[in-house]
Amino acid sequence: xxxxxxxxxxxxxxxxxxxNRLIDTALSGDTTPSYPPYNIEKLGEDDxxxxxxxxxxxxxxxxxTVQESTLIVSGRAKDGDDTTRYLHRGIAKRAFERRFExxxxxxxxxxxxxxxxxxxxxQRVIPDHKKPRTIEIRAExxxxxxxxxxxxx
Numbered sequence: 475x476x477x478x479x480x481x482x483x484x485x486x487x488x489x490x491x492x493x494n495r496l497i498d499t500a501l502s503g504d505t506t507p508s509y510p511p512y513n514i515e516k517l518g519e520d521d522x523x524x525x526x527x528x529x530x531x532x533x534x535x536x537x538x539t540v541q542e543s544t545l546i547v548s549g550r551a552k553d554g555d556d557t558t559r560y561l562h563r564g565i566a567k568r569a570f571e572r573r574f575e576x577x578x579x580x581x582x583x584x585x586x587x588x589x590x591x592x593x594x595x596x597q598r599v600i601p602d603h604k605k606p607r608t609i610e611i612r613a614e615x616x617x618x619x620x621x622x623x624x625x626x627x
Contacts, residue, residue: 524574525591528549530551531587535552537549544576545596547572551567577598579599
């Protein structure tokens with residue numbers, strides 16, 4: 475019997491909404507890239523943060539884009555006059571693109587790069603028409619019985 479482990483798919487989803495698309499991706503044989511490593515943190519009821527380890531990249535070499543319901547973080551080292559001769563090069567500075575599926579209610583906030591970590595703030599914003607609301611139940615009072623009086627003629 476074949477078993478499918480869908481837990482790796484949950485790592486790159488925030489406000490998980492698109493189950494069918496993720497399952498289709500999983501069954502198509504695509505492998506999830508492992509570079510650069512990242513964390514997804516839940517900071518509060520509606521606040522999230524994605525932290526990516528992008529050591530060696532400067533802010534102008536990184537791009538954070540939101541396209542429809544996908545957050546795309548990419549990095550590309552600038553070509554320069556790098557005349558450095560490495561004896562060992564262990565810090566990977568290869569180009570990457572990482573995609574995160576976002577729920578329709580998740581909005582991307584600010585991004586900052588500090589100490590080699592790129593932090594992208596996310597917030598779940600539920601529109602008023604999707605928020606639960608309480609409907610008042612009104613009870614109709616029964617009509618008072620009418621009394622018909624007969625004329626004494």
